[in-house]
Amino acid sequence: MKVSKRANVAPFYAMEILKSANELADGGADIMHMEAGEPVSGTPARVLAAAHSALDESHLGYTEAQGNPRLRARIAQHYADMYREEVPVEQITVTIGASGGLILAFLAAFDIGDRIALAEPSYPAYRNTLEAFGLEVVGLPTGAETRFQPSVDLLEALDRPIQGLIVASPSNPTGTMIPRQQFEALIKYCEAQDIRIISDEIYHGITYGEAAQTILAYSSNAIIANGFSKYFAMTGWRLGWMVFPPDLVRPVERLAQNLFVSPPALAQISALAAFNCRDELEANVARYDENRKVLEEALPRAGFGNLAPCDGAFYVYADVSRLTNDSYEFCQKMLKETGVAATPGIDFDPKRGNRYVRFSFATNRETVQRAADALVAWLEVD
Ligand SMILES: Cc1ncc(COP(=O)(O)O)c(C=O)c1O
Known part of the structure; x- marks a missing residue:
């Protein structure tokens, strides 16, 4: 067959x-x-305690497709606390890991055949998921001179236009961050060329010098991926979140209703406690x-x-x-x-x-x- x-x-x-x-x-x-x-x-211990109570006390049915409203509000508060950025709750979608969020982002923002650039080296699921969705992966051969991160020079060297760019700062597998000026130049270039940036911020919170700044501080058109697997040490709970710009909120909601119905209820209730750990x-x-x-x-x-x-x-x-x-x-x-x-x-x-x-x-x-x-x-x- x-x-x-x-x-x-x-x-x-x-x-x-x-x-x-x-x-x-x-x-x-x-x-x-x-x-x-x-x-x-x-x-974290408080998340486990919250999960024990939720098992006894909560109904644990489907939640709204965009996630539990309390958790979405708590995530918005997290942006205020961590970055001094105000994020409307409507723009936050809770997802099945950042992985589930990236699926929603790729489907909502791009059409089959669109070209999406990413650093080589990058987290392998970007490439493999994009390819499975019929998107063309454009590898940027990065090296130590750009901290293994994309740069405007690398984008300008491409022979054909791209529709999307994935960045991760800090990155998997290198741990490097995009220096601020390089990041600002990239965003400016992408805005001018109508290139949608997906900023994977899942390693935020785990930095050894300057704290990472969310792309929200520089752009209102970018898509942000984040989640509970890395800083919050909750890999198996399969919980992430995305911040989508206003034009993608409703398309993403429709996709999420159909693809996943809702993120896991137990993980969402328990994750509220993660911000107190x-x-x-x-x-x-x-x-x-x-x-x-x-x-x-x-x-x-x-x-x-x-x-x-x-x-x-x-x-x-x-x-x-x-x-x-x-x-x-x-x-x-x-x-x-x-x-x-x-x-x-x-x-x-x-x-x-x-x-x-x-x-x-x-x-x-x-x-x-x-x-x-x-x-x-x-x-x-x-
Ligand atoms: C850069 C990056 N993005 C996303 C993910 C997926 O995370 P999640 O467990 O939230 O699906 C990983 C997991 O290793 C990762 O390294």
Whole structure:
């Protein structure tokens, strides 16, 4: 029988490494998991308590397609608290993870055949989802000179117009942020050319220097993706939110009614408590910062070069071209010989990803230290 061409998306190699790591662990190996972009700290305590009460006391039926009005209002308050930005509640849609929000955004903003640009390297689901929806992905070959982020020069070098641009600052897999001037220039260029920007702000809150500013401060036409998986450490609750500009609000509502009916009720009620867990969440960020420093000191000693400057998120993107020209094979070998599980760069950059490996340090300090020691012992250069 027929299988659609649109289903022919690339595999997620991080999951292949995870599978190998689990097989080795079943055989008794000591594995240090640094392949998944998932906080090991787990759900904040107050969210769990709120979920217990909701199970006893709430009806937990469908909510409105755009989400629980109380949660939407709380998210609007979050923009006032974090960024001093006023966001009308109507423009906020609660979604099934940022992933569900990106689906709504791509469907609402673009037509089949539209061209959407993104940095190479980028979070792989952007590319794979866009392709499954019949959109053309335009990879921007970014490097250290633009902090692995899109720039006006890279857009001007394209041979044909684009209709959309995805940015993520801080980014997965590099952790880099778009410098303010570069960001402002990009927004100005895109507004002038009618290019819709989607700003993935899911790593906001996890920064090690300057705090990240929402694109709302610069543009009223952009789409914002965010959610509870990263800073709020609630991956399995499958809850995110989007801020849509006024012209997309009603189209998105109609799509959400039909595609998802509503986001999960239990997760929405529980997530109200997430905004009262600052101490716990800030302690997570402080731990990530320590982990980052351990890796930034140890990885160059082990021969991993040119680390992308990690401004935020919980990733180190390391150049392994001195060590291999096949990052997937390298990650499998590193896993078998040291127990350190990391993600090959081919997940993020189909063209140059064989030169890179991503380490996630959203884990505990002890795991990061043991991984750093194991890698230095494995590869140490004189
Ligand atoms: C940049 C980026 N955007 C979106 C997502 C998806 O997040 P969610 O769990 O909210 O669907 C991820 C998950 O790793 C991510 O790294």
